[in-house]
Structure formats: structure tokens, C-alpha cells
Amino acid sequence: MGGRALVCGGGGITGIAWEVGMLAGLASAGVDLAAADLVVGTSAGSFVGAAVASGVPLEALYEAQLAPLTADDVTARLGWGAIASWSWAMATSRDPVRGAARVGAMALRAPTVPEAQRRAVIASRLPVSSWPESTELRIVAVDAHSGEPAVFTRESGVDIVDAVGASCAVPGVWPPVTIDGRRYVDGGVRSTTNVDLAAGRDRVVLLAPIPRSLGWHGRLDRQLAALRAAGTRVAVVAPDAAARRAIGRNVLDPAARAPSARAGRAQAATVAAAVARVWSG
Numbered sequence: 436m437g438g439r440a441l442v443c444g445g446g447g448i449t450g451i452a453w454e455v456g457m458l459a460g461l462a463s464a465g466v467d468l469a470a471a472d473l474v475v476g477t478s479a480g481s482f483v484g485a486a487v488a489s490g491v492p493l494e495a496l497y498e499a500q501l502a503p504l505t506a507d508d509v510t511a512r513l514g515w516g517a518i519a520s521w522s523w524a525m526a527t528s529r530d531p532v533r534g535a536a537r538v539g540a541m542a543l544r545a546p547t548v549p550e551a552q553r554r555a556v557i558a559s560r561l562p563v564s565s566w567p568e569s570t571e572l573r574i575v576a577v578d579a580h581s582g583e584p585a586v587f588t589r590e591s592g593v594d595i596v597d598a599v600g601a602s603c604a605v606p607g608v609w610p611p612v613t614i615d616g617r618r619y620v621d622g623g624v625r626s627t628t629n630v631d632l633a634a635g636r637d638r639v640v641l642l643a644p645i646p647r648s649l650g651w652h653g654r655l656d657r658q659l660a661a662l663r664a665a666g667t668r669v670a671v672v673a674p675d676a677a678a679r680r681a682i683g684r685n686v687l688d689p690a691a692r693a694p695s696a697r698a699g700r701a702q703a704a705t706v707a708a709a710v711a712r713v714w715s716g
Contacts, residue, residue, distance in 0.1 A: 444645065678695065678702050
């Protein structure tokens with residue numbers, strides 16, 4: 436298969452901002468990750484991946500992250516109790532699909548805003564309205580009923596707004612998304628990065644705002660080991676100490692968006708050489 440893949444992991448509002456800042460900073464340093472043949476997006480990374488794969492200028496994306504907050508920028512909160520429940524559900528199941536179904540069941544029971552209201556927000560913020568033509572884009576979600584992963588592509592016949600909305604449907608925070616009669620939740624339930632879906636590419640760069648996964652099944656080190664054993668060169672970039680301070684404790688806080696974007700851009704200068712060695716050889 437060959438080629439190069441950009442993998443954008445999950446990480447909430449601040450994850451979007453950090454990834455955009457990182458991409459813009461790397462481009463300024465001469466490392467154009469938007470030239471990927473394949474883009475894999477999970478949760479926050481589905482938003483970034485859809486924009487990048489569709490050719491939205493990185494500087495425009497970056498400036499949008501610096502824009503002042505509006506009345507639509509509502510602060511949500513991901514409670515530690517919910518995280519503990521998800522982790523327990525995944526860690527105590529030998530089968531990752533069964534564990535994901537348990538998390539999905541929690542999401543289906545949780546009170547949230549109406550699904551149509553959430554979809555309108557996604558549609559208003561996503562800078563694209565159709566699937567990219569020239570770059571392959573894979574958006575990851577999880578079937579809330581079965582626990583099976585779903586990888587949406589242009590060939591899936593799914594509206595890109597619904598695909599991104601499903602991938603970003605944080606259990607207990609946002610409503611599961613209905614697609615063809617099925618309900619879907621955040622792709623991060625399977626893995627916060629899903630970097631294994633870039634298998635077969637020669638070179639992969641992973642942007643991972645949250646490199647940890649809920650259970651051992653989706654652990655990043657296991658996925659990276661499999662890729663490297665197959666001969667893929669991989670560069671992994673996660674937030675440094677300064678970026679982690681900018682992101683703060685609530686990845687769903689819009690007030691941390693601009694600081695996270697600036698931190699990603701500043702960090703790019705420190706990782707550009709290492710990323711370029713993998714991306715450009």
C-alpha cells in the first residue's frame with residue numbers, strides 16, 4: 436500500500452486546538468502533514484482530520500482557535516466518576532467489544548442535550564460539509580449497542596457531519612449519534628488514537644493529545660509495536676509540559692482553547708526535526 440498517514444487522536448476542545456497549533460507550527464517549519472495520503476481521525480481528531488484532509492488552510496484553522504469565545508461556547512465537564520466507570524467497564528472485560536458495549540450502554544442511559552441540538556453545533560463549527568475527494572479520510576466511532584468499532588469513509592454513504600458527531604460523542608457528555616438506525620459513541624472508547632488503522636502505510640505521524648486509552652486492549656504501545664514490527668516508521672507527538680499546563684484539567688473547557696493552540700504551535704518548533712525525519716526521510 437505504502438504512502439504516508441496522519442493520525443489525529445482524541446482530546447476534547449483543547450485537543451482540537453493543540454493539534455491545529457501543532458499542524459500550523461510544523462507547516463511553518465517546513466513539515467507539511469496535510470500532504471498525507473491517509474488521515475485517521477478519532478473524536479477531536481475527527482474534526483481536525485476532516486478539515487485537514489479537505490484542504491482547509493492550516494492558518495485559517497489556527498486563527499479560528501484564537502477567536503474570542505461566544506455564547507455558543509458552553510463549558511462541559513467530563514467527571515472523574517464517569518471516567519472511572521468507563522475504565523472499570525473496559526478493564527474488567529476480556530473482550531474489548533463487550534467492554535465498549537458496556538460503555539455504550541452507559542452513554543445511552545445518560546441524560547444529555549437533544550441529539551438534534553448537538554448536531555446543529557457540530558454542523559456550525561465543522562469547516563467542511565462533504566467528504567474530501569483526493570485524500571482518504573477514516574473517522575472512527577463505536578456502535579453503542581454492539582460495541583463494535585465503525586470506521587466511516589466517503590464510501591460509507593454517511594454525512595460527514597454525522598460521522599464527526601458520532602466520533603465526538605463523549606459518553607455521558609454528548610448524546611450518541613443516530614446513523615441508519617444505529618446509535619454511535621466516541622471513537623475514543625476503542626482507542627484514543629486508533630493509530631493501528633494506519634497499518635500498511637510506510638510513514639505515520641501521530642498527534643496524540645491523550646496517549647492513554649480506557650483499557651489495555653487499545654493501548655498505544657501495543658498498536659505502535661505492531662506497526663513498527665511491520666516496517667512502518669512512526670513519529671508520536673504528545674503535549675509537552677507547557678502544553679499540558681495550557682490544556683489544564685478540563686479538556687472540554689473552551690477558555691483553554693486559545694492557550695492550547697498557542698502551546699501546540701510553540702511545541703512544534705521543538706519536534707519539527709524529529710517529525711521531518713519520519714515524514715520526509
